[in-house]
Amino acid sequence: MDSIHILVVEDDPDINNLLCxxxxxxxxxxxxxxxxxxxxxxxxxxxxxLILLDLMLPGLSGEEFIAKLRAGKTMxxxxxxxxxxxxxxxxxxxxxxDDFIPKPFDNAEVLARIKAQLRRYKKFxxxxxGETLRCGDLxxxxxxxxxTAAGENVVLTVRExxxxxxxxxxxxxxxxxQQIYEQVWGEDYMGDDNTVNVHVSNLRAKLAKASPAExxxxxxxxxxxxAEEG
Numbered sequence: 001m002d003s004i005h006i007l008v009v010e011d012d013p014d015i016n017n018l019l020c021x022x023x024x025x026x027x028x029x030x031x032x033x034x035x036x037x038x039x040x041x042x043x044x045x046x047x048x049x050l051i052l053l054d055l056m057l058p059g060l061s062g063e064e065f066i067a068k069l070r071a072g073k074t075m076x077x078x079x080x081x082x083x084x085x086x087x088x089x090x091x092x093x094x095x096x097x098d099d100f101i102p103k104p105f106d107n108a109e110v111l112a113r114i115k116a117q118l119r120r121y122k123k124f125x126x127x128x129x130g131e132t133l134r135c136g137d138l139x140x141x142x143x144x145x146x147x148t149a150a151g152e153n154v155v156l157t158v159r160e161x162x163x164x165x166x167x168x169x170x171x172x173x174x175x176x177x178q179q180i181y182e183q184v185w186g187e188d189y190m191g192d193d194n195t196v197n198v199h200v201s202n203l204r205a206k207l208a209k210a211s212p213a214e215x216x217x218x219x220x221x222x223x224x225x226x227a228e229e230g
Contacts (some may be wrong), residue, residue, distance in 0.1 A: 004028040004118060005047065009039040009065065010054040019052055022107055023114070036060025040068060048075055050117055055081040055092070063095055070096035074145060076117035076158050080105055093198045096157045116186065121158050133168040135226050138215050140168055152210035159184055160203040167216060171226040174219045200224055
């Protein structure tokens with residue numbers, strides 16, 4: 001089986017070493033970075049299956065790192081930060097992070113979140129491999145994990161891609177926020193609409209940069225569906 005490569009970005013050596021110990025103890029390969037600038041260099045030089053990221057970093061902040069990375073890469077990013085307020089959580093999700101764990105963290109929870117993200121990420125090439133989904137000029141390729149709108153490439157996070165794939169696979173169906181959460185996150189829905197709303201909003205913003213067409217429609221009081229063609 002191919003090794004799973006995880007990049008740990010944390011400026012505190014003790015926390016960085018602890019996270020690396022959690023990662024290697026689960027059988028994954030770990031590489032460590034202690035600043036945002038170092039993390040950018042490593043992300044450009046090597047391929048990673050997942051990134052564990054602190055926000056308060058020297059050189060380049062965690063938020064800046066996410067924005068820079070999401071210009072071309074889709075691997076899951078799990079943020080671990082003492083900045084645990086709602087505004088910080090929403091901000092990093094909007095930038096493109098896939099999960100947020102507040103500090104201090106529980107070792108078992110970190111490992112569980114890593115495994116959950118890796119399961120979803122690895123499904124991309126295995127789940128219905130080779131399928132192409134089309135809605136008008138919006139094209140989603142499952143095998144290459146690519147999306148184009150009006151011929152323009154759209155770089156999405158893992159969850160944004162999964163949300164779009166779900167909607168495009170059933171273009172006439174209206175999905176509730178609960179249905180989207182349970183199918184994309186693979187967890188029981190706890191009644192918090194904000195998580196789904198943030199990811200759908202981020203998905204729409206990225207599609208809008210490529211084309212002015214409306215692709216994802218809000219059905220008020222219910223949820224979301226693909227917009228009708230034409």
